[in-house]
Structures are given as structure tokens and as C-alpha cells.
Amino acid sequence: xxxxxxxxxxxxxxxxVPIGTARxxxxxxxxxxxxxxxLAAEDTRSLRKLMDIHGVPLDGRRIEALHDHSNAAAVDRxxxxxxxxxxxxxxxxxxxxxxxxxxxxxxxxxRAAGVMVTCAPGPSAVLTALAIGGLPxxxxxxxxxxxxxxxxxxxALTDLGGVNATLVLYESPKRLGAMLADARDALGADRPATxxxxxxxxxxxxxxxxxxxxxxxxxxxxVKGEVVVLIGRKTGATVSDLDIDSALRxxxxxxxxxxAAAFVAETYDVPRRQVYQRALQLSQDE
Numbered sequence: 011x012x013x014x015x016x017x018x019x020x021x022x023x024x025x026x027v028p029i030g031t032a033r034x035x036x037x038x039x040x041x042x043x044x045x046x047x048x049l050a051a052e053d054t055r056s057l058r059k060l061m062d063i064h065g066v067p068l069d070g071r072r073i074e075a076l077h078d079h080s081n082a083a084a085v086d087r088x089x090x091x092x093x094x095x096x097x098x099x100x101x102x103x104x105x106x107x108x109x110x111x112x113x114x115x116x117x118x119x120x121r122a123a124g125v126m127v128t129c130a131p132g133p134s135a136v137l138t139a140l141a142i143g144g145l146p147x148x149x150x151x152x153x154x155x156x157x158x159x160x161x162x163x164x165x166a167l168t169d170l171g172g173v174n175a176t177l178v179l180y181e182s183p184k185r186l187g188a189m190l191a192d193a194r195d196a197l198g199a200d201r202p203a204t205x206x207x208x209x210x211x212x213x214x215x216x217x218x219x220x221x222x223x224x225x226x227x228x229x230x231x232x233v234k235g236e237v238v239v240l241i242g243r244k245t246g247a248t249v250s251d252l253d254i255d256s257a258l259r260x261x262x263x264x265x266x267x268x269x270a271a272a273f274v275a276e277t278y279d280v281p282r283r284q285v286y287q288r289a290l291q292l293s294q295d296e
Contacts, residue, residue: 013040013066018097022120024107025099026132030210032063039130040064046099048091050074052112053103077112085119092125106134110154110180135209136178139238143204144218149175167196177241184232190225202242208235258289267293
């Protein structure tokens with residue numbers, strides 16, 4: 011047993027749980043699950059199994075269900091318990107609550123009632139995919155699940171086309187091939203991308219390529235497991251270091267170094283941090 015019971019205080023505690031491997035849970039998350047007066051979960055069976063694995067007893071508590079199909083009364087019951095002085099711990103089926111998972115209404119209702127809302131953070135498929143996906147992480151945009159209907163999905167992808175950051179998307183394994191084909195058509199065949207599947211689990215898979223290559227690879231049939239898709243930012247025409255240096259020298263005559271770097275980065279659509287570091291070097295050299 012690697013947990014301890016601690017006084018939590020009245021309020022709602024969002025608890026991050028593993029996205030795959032059960033041992034990825036934090037000790038603090040186990041403490042909260044062991045100590046909360048009230049337990050609630052998107053999937054009561056998966057939380058009970060996780061607690062059993064780590065030897066966290068229910069001690070007479072019942073796990074309340076709260077998922078996308080729950081009505082407002084389910085939220086009200088939990089908030090009333092918190093208002094009455096109890097600690098309420100809520101866990102998604104996997105990962106962090108609210109991140110493309112239920113929990114938002116509970117948090118909003120709790121804040122409106124004047125009770126504490128806090129979090130015992132844990133694993134997230136978004137950050138795990140970014141860490142191993144091989145695409146830039148200086149800026150990213152989480153788009154969650156795209157629409158299932160093809161026309162709506164294509165419109166959503168087109169809207170995301172101008173985002174100057176790595177795109178992070180969740181997708182059903184049954185629609186993966188169709189989504190990648192739509193992304194290729196909307197964003198460009200040569201755009202770099204990564205498909206991450208079954209993160210932290212036994213059959214974890216990470217596949218890199220262009221959108222065209224990945225759309226072809228996943229065109230036939232569906233895959234199994236949870237899927238995260240990363241799509242690299244749009245790249246413009248190649249800009250040489252001499253072009254960047256020349257533009258920086260010109261801009262720094264009339265602007266502060268930081269402002270000049272921001273201006274040049276936006277003008278040439280290149281990472282701001284990279285341009286700022288070069289601006290600092292030029293400033294020192296001159």
C-alpha cells in the first residue's frame with residue numbers, strides 16, 4: 011500500500027488517473043481516492059478496478075456515476091455533498107477529467123456554489139503524445155475530437171489550417187483513415203504528422219510520416235485502441251539565415267530587441283524563440 015489517508019477539506023477534487031499502465035498513477039492521487047468522503051467516476055467499474063490494483067479500500071463508500079449522459083441531478087447531488095462539508099473526488103475513465111472527458115459541469119456548478127475546486131494532476135494523452143511524437147512542442151493547439159460527419163470534419167480541419175502550432179487531435183480508431191485523408195486534402199499532403207496509438211500500453215505504436223503517407227497507411231480497415239494524431243504546423247517558403255539576420259538588423263534600428271524578433275518571426279512565419287535567440291546574438295556581436 012503506497013497511499014495514506016489525509017484530511018482533504020470540503021470541495022471537488024479532480025483526479026488524474028492512468029491512460030493505460032496502472033502504475034502511472036501518482037501517490038497523491040491515491041491519497042485523494044483513499045481519503046475522499048465521496049467518490050465519483052465516468053466509469054465506476056474502471057475506477058473500482060484501479061483502486062483494487064493499488065489496494066485502496068472503498069471503506070463502505072459507493073462510487074457515483076457521472077458521465078456524458080448523466081442528468082443535472084447527478085451533478086447537483088455531488089455539489090450538495092461538497093456544500094455540506096464533504097470532499098468529492100471525481101475521476102475520468104482514463105487520463106485527466108475535462109480534457110475531452112466529462113467534469114466541466116461539475117466544476118462549474120461547484121464554483122457557482124462557492125466550494126473549492128482543485129486537482130490531483132496525472133497522466134494526459136495530449137502531453138504524452140507531444141513528448142514522443144517528434145513534432146515541435148513550443149506551441150500546440152488541442153482540438154479534441156473532430157466531428158464524425160465528413161463535411162463538418164473537413165470544415166473543422168480547414169479552420170485549423172491557419173493555426174501556427176502543432177495540432178493535437180483525438181480520433182476514433184474506426185475513423186482514423188478517413189480523418190487522415192480529410193486532413194491531407196484540407197491541410198496539404200506534405201504536412202508532417204504522427205499517429206500515436208495505445209499510449210503507455212503493451213502494444214503502444216507511434217508512426218511518423220506526411221499526411222499523405224499516413225492516410226495511405228491507415229486507409230484500409232480500422233485499428234484498435236485509443237488514438238492521438240499530431241499534425242505539424244504549416245510551413246511557408248524557405249527563409250535563409252541571411253534573410254532573417256538582415257530583417258533583424260533593420261528592425262532593431264527602430265525597435266527593442268524583443269519587439270524586433272516578434273515582428274520578424276511573424277513576418278517570415280518562423281518560431282519566435284528561434285528568432286529572438288538570433289536577435290540576442292546579433293545584438294551582442296554588434
